[in-house]
Amino acid sequence: MTEASCTVPAPESFQTVGQALALAGQLLANAGIPSPAAEAALLVSSISGLPHAALALASTTRLTARQRYRLRVLTLARVEERIPLQYLLGSAPFYGLELKVGPGVFIPRPETEGLVELVLARLPQGPVQVADLGTGSGAIALAIKSQRPDVTVHATDLSPQALSFARRNARRLGLEVQFHLGDGYAGLTSLFHAILSNPPYLPQAEIKTLAPELFFEPLPALTPGGDGLDVIRRIISGAPERLVNSGFLALEIHPPLAGAVQQLLLDAGLQGIEILPDLTGRERYAAAVSGCASGAPEAHPLTSAPGPRCKAPLQEGNESVENGAQKRHDHNAGVHGRVVKGVAAVANKQS
Numbered sequence: 001m002t003e004a005s006c007t008v009p010a011p012e013s014f015q016t017v018g019q020a021l022a023l024a025g026q027l028l029a030n031a032g033i034p035s036p037a038a039e040a041a042l043l044v045s046s047i048s049g050l051p052h053a054a055l056a057l058a059s060t061t062r063l064t065a066r067q068r069y070r071l072r073v074l075t076l077a078r079v080e081e082r083i084p085l086q087y088l089l090g091s092a093p094f095y096g097l098e099l100k101v102g103p104g105v106f107i108p109r110p111e112t113e114g115l116v117e118l119v120l121a122r123l124p125q126g127p128v129q130v131a132d133l134g135t136g137s138g139a140i141a142l143a144i145k146s147q148r149p150d151v152t153v154h155a156t157d158l159s160p161q162a163l164s165f166a167r168r169n170a171r172r173l174g175l176e177v178q179f180h181l182g183d184g185y186a187g188l189t190s191l192f193h194a195i196l197s198n199p200p201y202l203p204q205a206e207i208k209t210l211a212p213e214l215f216f217e218p219l220p221a222l223t224p225g226g227d228g229l230d231v232i233r234r235i236i237s238g239a240p241e242r243l244v245n246s247g248f249l250a251l252e253i254h255p256p257l258a259g260a261v262q263q264l265l266l267d268a269g270l271q272g273i274e275i276l277p278d279l280t281g282r283e284r285y286a287a288a289v290s291g292c293a294s295g296a297p298e299a300h301p302l303t304s305a306p307g308p309r310c311k312a313p314l315q316e317g318n319e320s321v322e323n324g325a326q327k328r329h330d331h332n333a334g335v336h337g338r339v340v341k342g343v344a345a346v347a348n349k350q351s
């Protein structure tokens, strides 16, 4: 890019906080970036050191030459190169935590906070065990641990770079999580009261339609290739034998694949299947409970504890999960009633 073709004027144009907000917002809007005013405020807050809430009252505050220069460099990178704002600032907010992010790790998204909400509402009291598969920056695992310090949280990722961000975030925040480098359930040997994941879920064919920012994020965090279901398939098929009886699986999913995910959950013999909307009404989350089928307890393949069909009862809080699950089933006229209704709802939406 030559200076002549540059869309961002010289640093002198950003004299005050107010001018910087207006000009950066305009440049971001011209570039077609969604939420330009919000992004401009984050940029100006970052270079000035002023808290977000103080910007409006500081509109006549003059920026230093160094601040003006830095704002121009960041705005240029955002507008011309479409580098994600969170990579430029080096951090992303998630569930009240500030997480360090950068190239090599997925940027946590606001909709994943909905998955955390869903999990916190269902986790029984007591010292339960939770696994977050594909933890990225550690977002879900750290959010759960920050709200429920009594829970033992395990988190996996196959990307060493992602795991290094997650470990650093955990250290900075003083939150203890057991991290495991590997594919899927690799390294996990216990039974879990909850298995959670925001896995890569975009179908390969959708990759070419993505906004330019997305191409800065690691591809294996966005898509497993093919139909987008490969990682989800493996998570779901491995869940029954790793969940305690009445333990639950909760996933963030790609809304157009909600029907397919629901079928995978059914095929795995999970119960109480729910497909739940995000704040925009899209089918964004799937949850299901591990049931106890008839027959004698089987040995768990990893731990030799009572196995997937009729596992050991939870030490504490068992009642609350079972009662919670039971209430949802009663309310919805039984597991199968709910599943059939859910499938119909998904089918209607897609048609």
Ligand SMILES: C[S@@+](CC[C@H](N)C(=O)[O-])C[C@H]1O[C@@H](n2cnc3c(N)ncnc32)[C@H](O)[C@@H]1O
Pocket: 106, 107, 108, 109, 112, 133, 134, 135, 136, 137, 138, 139, 140, 156, 157, 158, 159, 162, 182, 183, 184, 185, 197, 198, 199, 200, 201, 220, 221, 222, 231
């Ligand atoms: C969509 S990102 C989610 C990251 C984080 N949980 C969040 O919500 O911000 C998916 C993550 O799964 C990891 N991943 C992809 N395939 C995996 C696999 N087969 N086993 C473990 N992790 C995987 C990626 O490296 C990436 O960090």
